[in-house]
Amino acid sequence: MTKELPKTAKAVVIGGGIIGCSTAYHLGKLGWTDTVLLERKKLTSGTTFHAAGLVGQLRTSANITQLLGYSVDLYKKLEAETGLGTGWKMNGGLRLACNEERWTEVKRQATTAQSFGLDMQLLTPREAFDLWPLMTIDDLVGAAYLPTDGQANPSDITQALAKGARMSGVSIFEDTEVLDLEIDKGRIRAVLTEHGRIECDRVVVCAGQWTRRFAARFGVNVPLISVEHQYIITESFGVPSNLPTLRDPDRLTYYKEEVGGIVMGGYEPNPIPWAKGGIPEGFHYTLLDSNFEHFEQIMEQALGRVPALETVGVKQLLNGPESFTPDGNFILGEAPELRNFFVGAGFNAFGIASGGGAGMALAEWVAKGEPPYDLWPVDIRRFGRPHFDTDWVRTRTLEAYGKHYTLAFPFEEYSSGRPCRKSPLYERLKAQGACFGEKLGWERPNWFADLFANEEPKDIYTYRRQNWFDAVGREHKAVREAAVIFDQTSFAKFVLKGRDAEAALSWIASNDVTKPIGSLVYTQMLNDKGGIECDLTCARVASDEYYIVTGTGFATHDFDWIARNIPDGMHAELVDVTSAYSVLSLMGPNARAVLEKVTNSDVSNAAFPFSRINTVGIAGCPVRALRITYVGELGYELHVPVEYATTVYDALMAAGGPLQLTNAGYRAIESCRLEKGYRAWGSDIGPDHTPIEAGLGWAVKTRKSTPFRGREAIERQLASGVTKMLACFVPDDPDVVLLGRETIYRNGKRVGWLSSGGFGYTVGKPIGYGYVRHPEGVSQDFVLSGSYELDVARERVPCRVSLTPLYDPEMTRVKA
The missing domain is CATH 2.40.30.110 (Aminomethyltransferase beta-barrel domains)
Incomplete structure (x- = not known):
């Protein structure tokens, strides 16, 4: 007899794969025993059952590495806790390098591992062979070995997590399809299933490749698509059970031992998207037809590494769809479009490795309103406008899949889906030698080639000094000695307006924004631990209005943070005006002299001091000029209505010629900001760092008695x-x-x-x-x-x- 659904729940988890079961398990551990997990078919019947099960830990982020390390620690003890086997083996992981660039990458990865507390050991080819004697090593330069990596049986781990959840009081219902959500005035009220209604105000969607379509019904954007992923399972041929997992990225392949045989798969450069027209009705515990022709390229690479594969029997070429994302990172967190709608999806074929930690982090996010630590690389708020278009998401995601094992060069840019969002200056700058990068769909000039010297505006990637090094040096020199224009149109720009705008922003911002009209304030916005959630500038343009400017990539995140922290009952509305303004940043010691040539407004230091916003006229355009700098020189951000952008740019360049005004790009900004010690959110500062730790205490209004979010944490830190x-x-x-x-x-x-x-x-x-x-x-x-x-x-x-x-x-x- 099937037990009845409860009428109410504290949280409902949708999806019974490893992520959903892990989230339910951890919610139970946090005391949320009236959590309900709903699976439309059977546990693991979506993607989990056909996952390969390799568990690696190292990523380029300390916190994501920590999250994966949590998975390992959990899998070690899960069998003892639940009595169910998991297939967990901590047999270590090998990564091979077959050329000098890859060896440099591996050595840098070993340094990263060391930084994050992992013992990644560098090995000679012979030492690697001793650990993995099935392979040829003729082409090896070296290898890296991480003893704490391992492998697991995905279905077994998931069932163990489900049992652990039940042991904590969580209810799990299979064969229960979610039909709809009941939403009233922007709030979740209930989950509607084929077997009844469950009243709740928190929903956690861990539905794998089904998540994008389901979430879109409620206005939530989850950028992922399904891609066919294949691997072979061989007959047993005496492979020792303690063989480490092996990744051979130069041959695009991975390996693990299974029942005396080998599992081998890889990431081909020409992946095949699946279910472009939608996932078939009733699809579960279903594999796709094996595509031997497409897998041949991977098989050829593998035979060169493991010759035994030529003669051993193959039990199965398994082809299963998995969800992948446009940047290769998974998706966690509360959706910015709908309160209390949480997502854990898009795991890019490492859902087993991240399942334990991702479930822990998502459960804490649900229960406590924030993640346990900064998870920006996987935060759902890292996405933006281009990611609503599934065709664009598919195009970029297929490129990301194809790069899964290619060399991850520093400063490497994606090439697909471009150009997407363009400044009005795009064609002008392109004609002048701009080499563009892309962020959140925006084309941004990274550097300028000297076309007269036959330089090509194209990045050539390496771990050494890259081909643009001297070009950026020229631009840097111009910033320091003359003047440049940076096209920073991609800045995210918001207007906060209403009778309570000052009171609301005073609560959200840690610096004093109660300044006179025309003032410009650099400020952080803090969480309750004093961590920096936003780092931006606020210009007071009226008694009831602020103009807020933040970084390109933080548009969704910062808008969400500000909007959700406006205190209840206050009249203040936040509006995104990013597309209304271009930004021409005029920087350098000659910047004022250039500006004086194109405007009749008084831009002297006395009339227009630092940290002010003035409206000046240029070529018939009313320009919002912000006196600020991120390069350490005299500078003005000129915020121009988009229809005036080319006119203002042409006027500046014509007037600035005798003053050596030139174009410059984002890499020169980065170089200059490093010299001047300006902080960058997402690297130097973030939710795990306070202004006091980051040397930004001067920008916090502790001398005033004004309350602001995070104040108590800052005061405790100042005292202790x-x-x-x-x-x-x-x-x-x-x-x-x-x-x-x-x-x-x-x-x-x-x-x-x-x-x-x-x-x-x-x-x-x-x-x-x-x-x-x-x-x-x-x-x-x-x-x-x-x-x-x-x-x-x-x-x-x-x-x-x-x-x-x-x-x-x-x-x-x-x-x-």
Whole structure:
């Protein structure tokens, strides 16, 4: 007899794969025992049952690596807790390198692993062979071995998680399809199923490849598509059960032992999308027809590595659809479009590796209103307008799938689905040699080639200095010595308006925004732990209106954060006006002289000081000019209605010619900001870092009694001190390439890793930023008294430390 659905629940989880069962398991552990999990067919019958089951841990983010490490820790103990076998084996993982660029990548990965506390060991080809004697090693340069990686049986792990959830009181219902959600005034009221209604206000959708279509019914955007993924299962031929998992990215393949045989699959460069017209009705526990012709390219690569595959019997070529995303990262979090609608989907064929940690993080997000730590790389709010179009999502996702095992070069750009969003200046800048990058669909000039010198505006990727290095140096010099224009039209721009706009923003912003009309305020917005959720500028344009500017990639995230933190009952409306304005950033010591040539407005320092917004007229256009800089020079952001953009740009360039005004791109911005010590959200600062730790305490209004979100946490930290502090690191060797995640050593002891890295052309040295960590406390004296080294691709590099900017335009020299 089937038990009846409960009439009410605290939360309903939709989807009975590993992510849904893990989320239900962890909600139960958090005391949410009246959680209900609904599966339309049977547990694991969607994608989980045909997953390969490799469990690797290392990612480029410390927190995502931590999340995967949590999965490993959970899988170790799950069988003992539930009495169900999981097939978990911590047999280690090998990663091969077959050329010098790949070897550099592997060494940098080993440094990253070390930074994040993982013991990734570098091996010779012979040492790798000793661990994996089935392979040929003629072409190997080296390998990396992570002893704590492993493998599991996906269905068994999921059933164990489900049993653990039931043991905590969670109810699980199979053969129960969700038909609809009941939503009233933007709030979830109930889940409607084929067997009845469950009243609840929190829904967690972990429905795999079904998630996008289901979520779209309620206005929620989940960018993923289904892609065919194949692997073979061989007959048993005496493969030892303790064989490590193996990834051979140069041959696009992966391997694991299974019942004395081998599972082998890979990521072909020409993937096949599935279910373009929609997933067939009733699809479950179903595989696709084997595509031997398409798999042949993977098989050929594998035979060169494991010759035994030529003679061993193949039991099955398994073809199953899996959900993939446009950037190769999975999707977690509360949807910005609908309160209390949570998503865990799009796991890009590593759902088993991330299942334990993702379920833990999602459960905490549901129960506590925030994730356990910063999960920006997988946050659903990283997406934006282009991701509503399934054709665009499919095009980009297929490229991401094809790059799954290719070399992950620094600064590499996607090429598909471009151009999508263009500034009005796009064609002009392209004709002048712009090499564009892309963010959130926007085309943005990264650097400019000298067409007269036959430079080609094209990135050539390498782990060494890349081909644009000298071009960016020219632009950097122009910023410091003359003037440049950066096209920053892609900035996200919001208007907060209403009679309570000041009161609302005062609560949300940690800096003082109660300034006179015309004031410009740089501020963070904090969570209750004092962590930095947003980093942006607010211009007061009227007594009841603010104009807010933030980074391109943070458009969805920051809008959501501000909107959901406007206190109940306050009259303040947030509107996205990004597409209404182009932004021409005029920067450099000659910037004022250029501006004076094109406007009759008084732009002297007395009339237009730093941190002000004025309206000036240029070529018939009313321009919002913001006196601000992110490069450390005199500068103005000129916010121009889009219809005036080309006119204003042409006027500036014509007037600026005698003053050496030139174009410059985002890589010059990055180089200049590193020298000046400006922080970047998403790397140097974020929800896990407070302004006090990041050296931004000066931008927090603790001297005033005004309440703001996060104030209590900041005051506690000011009273008790900090355990980490952001510092700048400059290697002695000017040829070192810093990219971020290099390990920081203080007096020979590991104390952290770089959050960002690059090159400063004025100081003539590489520059990195990272937090010096010490559980007993960190002070300025502690940081400055140490002797420092950086581990760069497993080589120790001496460096100097600084807590003040390396460059200041008022200084007669630079610190280097």
